[in-house]
Amino acid sequence: MKTSKLISAVCFWLSSFGVYAQTEYFISVEGKDSNAGSVEAPFASLEKALEEARKASGEVTLFLREGTYRLQKTIVLTTADGNQSKTLNIRSYPGEKVVISGGQELDLDWKPYKKGIMQAPITDPVLMDMLLVNGEIRHMARYPNYDEQAIRFNGTSAEATAPSRVKQWKHPETGYLHAMHRSDWGDFHYRITGKDNKNQLTLEGGWQNNRQSGLHPDNRMVENIFEELDAPGEWFFDAEKKRLYYYPMPGENMEQAVVETPQLKHLFEIRGTASEPAANIHLEGLQLTQTVRTFMEAYEPLLRSDWTIYRGAAIFMEGTEHCSLSDCDLYNLGGNAVFFSKYNRDAEVSGSHFTNIGASAICFVGDPQCVRSPSFEYSQFVPFDQLDRKKGPKGNNYPADCLVKDNLIHKIGLFEKQITGIELSMCQSITVSHNSIYDTPRAGINVSEGTWGGHIIEYNDIFDTVKETGDHGSFNSWGRDRFWHPDYKTMEEMTANHPELILLDAVKTTTIRHNRFRCDRGWDIDLDDGSSNYHIYNNLCLNGGIKLREGFYRIVENNIMVNNSFHPHVWFLQSGDVFTRNIVMTDYKPIQVRQWGLMTDYNIFTDSTALLTAQKNGTDTHSLVCEVVFANPSTGDFTLSDDAETVVKGGFHNFPMDEFGVQSPRLKSIAHQPEMPAPIVSRSNSEAPIEVWQGVEIKNLTTLGERSATGMDSERGVYVLSVNPLESIHTQLKTNDVILKVNNQPTNTTQEFKEALKEHKAGDKITLTVFRSQKEVSLSVVLR
Structure with a gap:
């Protein structure tokens, strides 16, 4: 007892001489700025508290008592507020609701x-x-x-x-x-x-x-x-x-x-520079709300991706180190919610709830001046003889080594549609872990280009995405880096002659692992236009499969693609791609693939016809066909028994099914879950024969699993199993469509469908009534 009292006395004595300085100020909607800022006599405004806090050293905590604080102007925090030797915490008083409103x-x-x-x-x-x-x-x-x-x-x-x-x-x-x-x-x-x-x-x-x-x-x-x-x-x-x-x-x-x-575009800005960063500033336990819409502000292109962006948000950070946002609620915002611009290191966003957001939730966007030989529009390119061929970025003015963890993000993109839950552009080594992201008009997570890789995307739950746009995925990336050229032939020749170009920008491997994805209007994982240097494993893909377009050095292994498959598009010779030990449940969907990478083999098919088709294309010599029985698909458990043929012979390894998405009790209690698909019985064992019409595989819709997959009300109609992407009709019909009518004539079976087509010839235009995405749509199709 005497020893502990002595230690306490020494600590108090040291603190009084500034060796261990810790200062607290209090703010209340009932306070006065003429007060001392104590718990008994709090300030009225955050601005006054910050003015006093700048005079202190060491660690300073500003406690906001319950109430709504309406900002008259943006709070700008700098190195005067937090630096390498000074910490600033702005947080709600424990157990009290604090609203910061613009x-x-x-x-x-x-x-x-x-x-x-x-x-x-x-x-x-x-x-x-x-x-x-x-x-x-x-x-x-x-x-x-x-x-x-x-x-x-x-x-x-x-x-x-x-x-x-x-x-x-x-x-x-x-x-x-x-x-x-x-x-x-x-x-x-x-x-x-x-x-x-x-x-x-x-x-x-x-x-x-x-x-x-x-x-x-x-x-x-x-x-x-x-x-x-x-x-x-x-x-x-x-x-x-x-x-x-x-x-x-x-x-x-x-x-x-x-x-x-x-009234405000931004609520808080934390501003420093790479040479003099604002550091150790933390926002915690706040409700942040009401910023104006920003869709008519100045936008800038994110290199050759499809994006332009407003470099701003309700919480804006530029030139920071060790700054964080934790356990906050961000809602009713007109533009982006959080934006890390240019230099940021070791930043963290965690435990927070984002909803009713006008644009994107969280963005990491570096300085284009760090990019060597940049191009800023899809059709632009730098000729080979003018390319800067040094590897990696110029300088350090970009976000790196940051963490986005345990955040609930939904109902975003209220006003803008080229948005995402988490955006990564011109940054490196960002870890995105245990987030739940859904109800978005475009991707849940988007990587705009390969600069500069090293990201870890893990344990996220991403679904109900691509709701208002097209040609996209729950996870989407582009890779229009230095080696990429809008003319494929030019790009192919350049990369064949100079393979050292390929990883000049995507210098570190990006890892996608242990996630659950479901996209009903695109791919679950979409690596588009040259996305390179990825390792994709242990992901549960509930609907849209995995797409790899162009690009190099992608390893895809030990993933489950429920009721879907692998979509390789426009592959390079000598791509170095690997697709192995994955569970696929339908045919591969190749487009312009002349060489199937380094290895496409040792996979597990649930359909013998799909495997035979793959082997005819020269792949999957050692792959298996076997019945796949999941533990409890209706509850999201797609684990296989330890003695399943898939595990014993196929080399597939189970991975946890209960670690996707947010983990904190506060967020987990309100987070939604994706709709779980009913695995479709193998087509090879189906009682209804499979037929091919104009490159489209069709059959009678006959099973409960097919009803579940399509959302049909009964077992009727012509079920579209797959569409040859090289057929012209591919732009109209899609896998999992159900054809209900030809020119208003019902087609409950393939026989009725063929009868309805008899009176038509090649070149005729017909109208197909198709059930898709829970509703009937009309398609105009020209017969071949």
């Missing part, structure tokens, strides 16, 4: 306008970009009206920009046009500047997508047009009259409603 509450005097619409004057000089009523984001007056079930932008129409509609708008210059890319590769946004004498819109914008192929003719939406204010939940602010119009939701009492509008 929004302003409006004091409104509502009066009826007409047709159920209310109006109120706004005399304060506030920015009216987003509106929240009782904590819920409301939508600007728009066409078409908001539809929660609609696939893109919650409702799109070709009529959105039709001259007949534009003619009705007195002031189109208040509005915005949002449109999908012509091929659904992301989106575009425009400020409407007016209309011409033919009622065609004049526009400013379109810089938000790096593939300038034009707008989709149908998938368009306009907003902030007064004449379109005609549905509950819509609003319009007349800036000239300074008047807000709002159509209340059913049962909404506007006299009691809390109405807020965000």
Whole structure:
């Protein structure tokens, strides 16, 4: 006892002389900035607490007591706040809810306008970009009206920009046009500047997508047009009259409603430089909310990927070391949530919940000036004789050695569609572990290019992705690095003659392991356009299989592809790729593969026909066909018994099925799980014969597993097992489609399907009614 008291006294004595300095300040919505900042007499503002904290040394903790703190301007933290010898913690007081908001509450005097619409004057000089009523984001007056079930932008129409509609708008210059890319590769946004004498819109914008192929003719939406204010939940602010119009939701009492509008693009910025980093600054236990939309800000291309991006977010870090965001809630944000720009080392985002995010959740984006011989658009390239052929980056102005762990990310991309849960571009060795990511318009995790590899993607649960776009995956990457050329033949010759070019940018291997993926509108894992130097193993792919396009040095082993297979696209000679010890349940889906890598063998097929087809292509000499019985697929357990032929002879090794996604009890209790597929019985053992029509394998839909895989209501229709990707019809029919009608004539069996086609000849255009993604769609197909 005497010894412990002596130690305590010594510690107190040392601290009083600054050897061990630890300082605490308290902030309360009921405090005063004239107070001392103690727990008994707290400050009123975070700004005042920071002013005092900058005078202290050692470790400083700012405790915010329960309440909502509305920022008047962005909090900017620098080396004065945290550095190599000083730590700053900004956190909520234990057990208390602290909200940091960039929004302003409006004091409104509502009066009826007409047709159920209310109006109120706004005399304060506030920015009216987003509106929240009782904590819920409301939508600007728009066409078409908001539809929660609609696939893109919650409702799109070709009529959105039709001259007949534009003619009705007195002031189109208040509005915005949002449109999908012509091929659904992301989106575009425009400020409407007016209309011409033919009622065609004049526009400013379109810089938000790096593939300038034009707008989709149908998938368009306009907003902030007064004449379109005609549905509950819509609003319009007349800036000239300074008047807000709002159509209340059913049962909404506007006299009691809390109405807020965000005012800031960023809530916190932590800023330093690579030579003098801001360091050891930590945000913990905060609720961070209400920033404005940023889709019309300046964007920059992320090299030759499909992306351009706004370099900013609610939490923005540039030039930092050892900074973190932990156990926070980020919601109702107009743009990106967290952005690590240029130099960042040993940063961490953990234990946090991201939802209702306008753009991406977490971004790591380095400085393009660190890239050797960069190109910034798909069709651009640097000629071989002008290439910088040194390996790796120039300088260190990029994120590296950072951790994203145990975060729940969902309902993101509210306003922008070329977004992702976690974005990696021009960075190195980022670990992404135990995150749950779902309900996204594009990928859950996106790697924009090979610069500079070394990432570890592990134990994540990613599903319900690619909901509003196309040609993508739950995990997506591009690899349009220095060796890559938009002309395949040129690229093939260059890499054959100079293989040393291949890993000049992807200098470290990126590992994808122990994840669970499900993509219903693309691939589970999509390595696109030259993605190189990957090791992919122990992943559970629930629906979309694994795609490798172009690229070099990919090892894919010990993965399970439920009801799907391997998709090799446009492989190089001498690619060095390996595909082995994987469980595949349908035929491989090759496109322009002349040589199958270093090894495609020792895999486990559930279908003898699929294996025979593979062996005819010169692969899988030693692969097996065997019945695969999973432990309990309906609950997500795809473990095989230890004595299964797959394990004993095939060399497949089980991996844990209960470690995907978030782990903290707080997040685990609210995280969703993916829908589990029912494994389809082997086609070779199916009672219904398989037929081929114009490169499409079809059969009668007859089993419960097939119903589960397609979402059909009964065992009827013509089930599409696979589509030859080299057939022209491939652009229309897709695997797992069910053909229900030919020109409105029911086709419940393959026999009825053939009968319906008898009266047609090559060159005729027919309409197929197909069940896809839980609904009927019409396809126009020209017969061969």
